Amino acid sequence: MQCWNCHTDFAPGTLLCPRCGKVQPPAVGATLFDAFGLAPRVDVDIPELEQAYRERSLQVHPDRYTTAQARERRFALEQSTLLNDAYRTLKDRAARAFYVLKLHGLDLSREDLGTQKDMPLDFLEEVMQLREALDGHREKGALEAALHMAGDVSVRRSTALAEAEAALRQLLAHPGQDAARTEASHALARVRYFTRFLEEVDAMEEEALEG
Amino acid sequence: MSGLLQIHDPLKPKGQVVGIDLGTTNSLVAAVVHGTPRCLPVDEAGSPLLPSVVHYAADGGVTVGARARALAAEFPTSTLASVKRFLGKGRADAETRKLGAYRFADGVGDVVRFEVAGGTPVTPIEVSAEILRTLKRRAEAFFSSKVEQAVITVPAYFDDAQRQATKDAGRLAGLEVLRLLNEPTAAALAYGLDKGSQGTFAVYDLGGGTFDVSILSLVDGVFQVKSTCGNSALGGDDFDRAIAEQVLAARGLQAPTPAQVTAILAAARAAKETLTTAETTTLRVDGHHMEISRAQLETWIAPWVEKTGPVCRRALKDAGLSAAQLDGVILVGGATRVPAVRRYVQQVFGRAPLGDIDPDQVVALGAAVQADLLTNAQRQDEVLLLDVIPLSLGLETMGGVVEKLIPRNTTIPAAAAQVFTTFQDGQTAIDIHVVQGERELVADCRSLARFRLSGLPSLAAGMTRVEVRFEVNADGLLSVSAREQATGAVQSISVKPTHGLTDEQVEQMLLDSIEHAEHDIHARMLVEQRVEAQRILADAAKQLRENGDLLDATQRRTLEEAMALVQRLAGEEDADALREAIAALDEMAKPFIELVMNRAMTAALAGHSVEQA
Structure with missing residues (x-):
């Protein structure tokens, strides 16, 4: 993926450009695991997830972008929304399992x-x-x-x-x-x-x- | 409510920002001054509490605050208190049937309207805007500069309609609402930053008309709401009503007049407050008196206090915590001063609650902190608030059943999408009904709005697929967008909020109030000039009577013509013309006045008083 601002490449799952720091939009087709930079998995360490959630929220929450330009605020909102959805799903054992199955083509929800x-x-x-x-x-x-x-x-x-x-x-x-x-x-x-x-x-x- | 998710212009911090607690009983405005949050004075005595009372006079004048409250006894139906209870509510809501003195009017749309003196009925949004306007002006007086942006707090348990109404009131008052902040979160912010500690807290917020419990954790600079639960129709006002009902029963008053109701409620409130520290008190009203003991009070209010118990338990359950796992319980709201409430909180949470920050001020202080955090670039890294939506958002589906799209206690911002399809051949529109609440049936939930998606392609039943996307922003407000999947076209949505005002209606009110405000300024200036005109005419007439001989016929006539002009214009509406005529008369009379002074001096020097002439 490439930064919309300085065109530096960065790995998927990165929230802010490693060079210019601008917030990036979620990748098209990003999964909830991508929101945490994780590969799909069954087991998740909850304290680690919570810490990652806090750190990532600090990076992309709309409150941090109140004076930024419209595009950045839009990206922050999208990232934040995805992050919240991901956190809610991945921290619950059952929800997580249903989601992994969904990634394999079966949506039981x-x-x-x-x-x-x-x-x-x-x-x-x-x-x-x-x-x-x-x-x-x-x-x-x-x-x-x-x-x-x-x-x-x-x-x-x-x-x-x-x-x-x-x-x-x-x-x-x-x-x-x-x-x-x-x-x-x-x-x-x-x-x-x-x-x-x-x-x-x-x-x-x-x-x-x-x- | 907007049809499409709107990304507004970037926030430009404009001058001083404030935090406002728009409370049921009292409202406050606070700001961070030299790094410390403080509540600003709102009256001459320097008090930070502005009673949330608005009085409408027959001549169209509006009074807000303690002065308005003093008029309640004499004008019970035109002096509105606790209007927050009615924000975002419909005409038929149970709130309008509780014991009270107000007269409700019917009108366009299902919105509460109060019939007051001075002509047009007013909505809770307009009444709240008057309170906000007063707070704005007081803050401007304090800082000697414009205040145009504010964080306004709302009960955490307010639904979308109630939040939107609050935002509309802010707009009407000329304030850009930076954020709608949940009251318990605001309180926690004030405490958390004050104590600088990490941990998990419960906030028990019992105000005049609303009750919220929130469980929050503060870890590594992130203040996260774990759960929030409440009752937006339960508060200290219910204690007052419980007492009042006992008084009415004791006196056998079955059909009290509005004036009697108002008087008894006021006496009930006073008794309740006295019994916080005294064991007994005498309730005096209308020449009758009644002895009340604290024990009696506690019996009467017990059912209301106990209603808060299940709410606390649900909040803990939703947070996945037990009371023992909390690091503290924070009390917020005037009603938490009642000893029975404090004891009950201690019982429910198994620990003594914290209350060292004034429970009346703590919410406004927290709002001021948030306002500063949002606009002060230097503070951006301090603390991040992650709040939740308090009630599930859902859609009506077949059979009047609710399908929940965004569950309660979901951290915001959040989004969810639902695909709709047609069930008749050739159907080109779909009706969508958005509701909020936890119950299974639509009829048991709060109706937020209805949408019609129209202009869909005319296809066989089930072929059209429209994705409706719901987004809840950081204010907890819902916006909706729709996309027809085949064409990818974004559809137009016409929105009718069920219990609120449309954007157009608010805009119109805003325009009306601006015109009204200009009219007010003009009206006041006219009155001032008329008073001035009478004064100058009286003076001039007196001088002509006593010293008119100093002028020749031409001078006298010129002066009299100038006076006649002022007299005529004083009876008309043009304040500017009147002011000019007064100035002209003043100028013209100067040589005459000089002659009069000279005569007086000459006479004084000669030992005679002018009066004797």
Whole structure:
């Protein structure tokens, strides 16, 4: 990539030109990993990510460009927006995993996907049973029972996430390995179902607290 | 709200910049003076607190502050206080039905309008602009120079409509709003820089009408808001109303007049404040009195105080922290002086709160610091504020369900995009409804605006794909752009804010107020000249009566004609012409006055008083 101001070349993922210091626009097609100058990966050191986030924010936040020309302010806004999106996604284990899968062509974050048809039947039955049990608890206002279920489901979610991560590591090491990709997508679909279940219990708890 | 993301002109620091706390009960203006933030005096007594009260008189005059508050008892419907509660709200909002003395008018658009003396009903934006204008003038008096730029604070939990209304009020007051800064963040900034420490803090901000809790961490020069939660309709005013309702019940007053309501609310507030330090107090109003103890007060306000608990817990949860992990709790807002509130905060967070910076001033001080940081090139490297959007932004989808696009507590600036498609053949327009809130159904969220994307190519259903991009800037304000994917053309959007004023309406108000201001200046000058005219005519008439014999017929007639001209012009509207006529009369009368003086001196020298002639 080349600086728009002094035409010096610089590596992708660089925020400010190494020579003249001017803020650069995000590269076309930049991924959220690019926002941190990282290669796509499953595991991220969170304290390191947070430090990088602070350092990069100090470089590109719009507040630092209040008196700069319009082009720079526009670039700062774009970089900052991308950085914030990247930080939010990469610091959360599940969001990160979904994103890595998305980079490999499967976007599971949309609700309306047909992945349902790929899910094993017994899993879907299990989810339906969980759902019915929860509805029952909700009707009776049995918060304790619901929280107990949530404890179980939480463990299952972590397990599913760990399985997805293992598959994704495989995929990153050997791109194009469809089996790994499919395994990751099934595991993450399970994660998504469990997450939604936990959100519903959460909502029940909040309603109970706020009375 | 703008249709396309606008990159404005670069910020040119113009002279002195200030920070403004536009509060529900009191407003303040502060600035960094010789490196230290300080609140500026807003009245003759040197107080930094300007009561957020605006009085409208029948002759169109406007009074702001303590003087306005003094008129509340006599003019309850034309003296507006706590108008912040109504910013960005619609005519049907629950706020308009709470106990109060105001009369609401209907009009174009779903905006709150107060019926006041002097003619046209006023919107909360205009009322707030009067307060801001007063603060601006006081700051200008302090610095003896123009003040045209300010950071204005808003409750963290204000939604887009409320923020936009605040910005509009600033504009109307002649201020360029450098940043809308969240109040808890402003307070943390004032404390954080003051203490120079790193750490994680909770800010518990209970003002007159709004409540916010924010969790922030300060690390390596970056002040990051982790979460923010609140209730933009909960505050000290509710304590006053709770007391007032007890008083009304005790006296069996079921349909109190506006004047009674205002009087009782004022007495309730005074009682609440007294009970901060006293154990009992007597509430006196309308000749009745009622003994109230602190214990009773605490019972009455308990439901309101306890409403803040779940909000604190949610903020901690969203931040992923427990109360024990905090390094401190900061109290902000006058209502945190109430002992019951302090005890409750201690209970919820498990530690004694910090309050060494005056809770009334801390927000304005923080705003002043931010204003300085944004414009002072030498301070740019000091501290960076990373704030968040407090409420999720979403779109209405099929069945009245909300699809969240930007979740709450997302660090700003932030963006999200959604692709829309048509569902009928030949459909050339798509309606989009933007809402803000956490609930599932559109009906339970706040409506921000509706857009119509029109001029789309006429294709089969589902073939047109329009990408709508939402961007939230550092002020927490939303702007929207749309791109039709096939042609790549950016579509035109006509925006109708649901509970606000369009840009055109604000522009018109601005023009009207400028004309009004000129009219005001002219009106005042005319009055001054008329007073001067009466004085000079009275003097001249007296001299003619007593010493008219000193003039010959021609001189007398010339003088009388000049007087007649002044008399005539005083009854007309042209202040300039009147002033000139007065000056001409003054000039013309000089030789006559000299003769009169000579006569007086001669008589004095001869031992006679002129009066005896």
